[in-house]
Amino acid sequence: MSVVAVDGVWKFYGDYAALRDVRLEAAAGSCLALIGRNGAGKTTLLRTIAGFSRPGRGQVRIFGQEPRQAEARRRMGFIGHGIAVYDELSALENLVLFARLYGLADPRRAALEWLERTGLERVRNGLVREFSRGMRQRLAVARAFLHEPSVLILDEPFTALDDRAIAVLQRLLREALASGKTILMSTHQLREALDLASHVALLNRGQVAFQGAATPEMVSDPGYVYARYGEA
Amino acid sequence: MRFFHQVYVIAAKDLRAELRTKEAINAALAFALVILLMFSFAFDPQEETTREISGGLLWIVFAFAGTLVLNRSFAREQPNDCLDALIAAPIPPAALYLGKVAANFLLVLAVEMVSLPVFGIFYNVRWTAQFPELMLVVALGTWALTVIGTFFSALTVNIRLREVMLPMLTYPILVPALMGAMLLTSGLVMGKPIGPESAVWLRLLIGFDAIFTAVSVLLVETVLVG
């Protein structure tokens, strides 16, 4: 059974269809890179999969459940365009907050562990509003991984990351994949993404124009998929 | 039990964030004091007249200053897309909502507890005559204000003219509760305990609070997750 199953999903804004009959699947331990030009619907699709909005038609299943069910939410981690941590709280306070919301047994220990894994243990009591951009990004990553999610949904995670943050994220994603977790990632940074991706899907005007395993040609020439399946 | 723990976590988070910056509460306090000051120019009150209109005066101060706090409620989740993370977390949206209501309730109550003595000093009015009953009325009225105001804060968080829309939508809905609170408060400040005639307003406040808390809890998920 696939971990993430998107079946015939349409998403409407008024009468306008941002997503049309999208069918996607991701198996355990796979990493799906979702590519497509701006406005193709990548963010809409990922947010619908993550449960932030309901599809107009069709359904999304994460581990066989609807994304809004508590169990599915517990097993999912999301990084969107914002860092989703509070500027007025410290790094530690932020992570302890989310650890509590996710019902972790020892929130403080989990928070400290993830601060260390993202290289933020020295600034754990610093307020996020004083952090540099890279530090904020790393904290966002820590928040997403904190509760050991089995499914990670990342919307352009490499955009606007500095080199250190990119390295941290790639390392964490590789470890996650190795332990059988599933990743759905939209990206413009094809090279970084295809480094990790086992599968690729191209979204064009709300429809899936191509879906399949990542091939060596794609890795060596990221523009290949666009040229072959997308519109110029 | 777990539900109430989650409500507590959200409320604690909101309170900690607010107390660190004190933006909303300072603005609300300043606004309350300014209104009280301006009213003293508008009326040249004898003590008796002031006590008769005290209910109206105080609840206008509470409602207007409270709106500043309520506006921040969901607005504080916007800057880094924090609302996404809260919605994605496995807590019921009702817990998220009630946590915020609880935090707002305490913040608005704090503004009110400062405003009351200032009112007493500025207008030379002894308002402590029926203190326990006054506190009950203040609590019930403030709960109505924060339940409706927090819900509409969620409704208006990312629409145009948010700061204007929130009061415009909230105050008409609150008319019965504000009316009841004003009438009860005026009576209590004048030293009259709540009698059989004014008890109807107490029942109105309690009923209003119960109905709209229930409705808000039921509908909050529709607003947050659409």
Added chain:
Amino acid sequence: MRDKIVYALGLAAALVIAWNTYAISQLPDEVQQGAVFKIIFFHVPVAITAMIFAAVALIASVLFLITRKFQFDALAVAVTEVGLAFLAANLVTGSLWGRQIWGIWWTWDARLTSALVCWLLYAGYLMLRRAIEEPTQRATFAAVFSIFAFLDVPIVVFSIKWWRTQHPQPVFWGGGSFPPDWSRHFLYNMLAMVALGVVLAAVRYSQEESQREIDSLRRMAHAF
């Protein structure tokens, strides 16, 4: 075909109102209040029509939230707008009546005050709609607000009534007798007002549907 029925109904309603108004003007003046008492033939029917439309708006809003079909959203906004106009007519006729009888344009009479607060409530609904661009969010949030507003209406009416019972003021109208054969004219006006409201709502409804189609075409055109 449907348009023709709607226009025919509108014409019929207008004719009935015109004829009825003439008939009413021929009736004898009321003993205590004189000719102005006849404003009741308009003042009350528009209020009842507004109330009916508020109930329809609630049902449409709930149905939208359940089915997510935009036809219900269009119905809700059409009915609310027309109801708001009728409620405004109620406020204006009430004010004119008071000006004639008491010499003042407004008093915080229980019924007028309730009408005013309800008017503000539903005006808020329209303001909310105007502030939200995206159609699905607009329809959803408006529907939720409509539920809040409708639940509040009875509470508002009762609380203002109790307030006025405890702090009585001269009642704005009431008093004045209503002979039984006048009920006929009242009924005609009542039915005609409802028919007129239905016609206006139907026109607004189809306008809303057309607007939605235009908006989505525009969005599609700009998307790529």
